Amino acid sequence: MFNVLSYIIGIISLVIVIPATIPFLGWANWIALPLIVIGLIIGQISSSDGGRNFCLVILLIAAVRLTLGGGIF
Template sequence: MLNILSILIGIIALLLAIPAFLPLLGALNWLIVPIALLGVLLGFLSSSNTGRNLCLVVLVICIIRLSLGGGIL
């Protein structure tokens, strides 16, 4: 059950991350990173690791995008 919840959180975070790649919307990643972290934590508690891996990928992508934009853009 926790894996399914982690997958759902990962999909929501991924859908929110898509507009955050547009110029001047990069600050949205500050909202996406905690959501993805919640999914990673739920994925660690689960017996499977699919949801955890999805959330980790979204988390890494958002952190890279934040670092490219200087944390603001």
């Protein structure tokens, strides 16, 4: 159950992170980061690690985008 919940939170975060790759929308990653962390924590509680790994990939995408944009853009 926790794994499914982690996937759902990851998909919601992905919906926020994808448009945030557009220039001047990088601030949306700051909204997605807390959701991704919550998904990671819930995925860690789960017996399966698929949801956690999915959230880690989304976290990597958001972190790279924030790094390239200087944290805001």
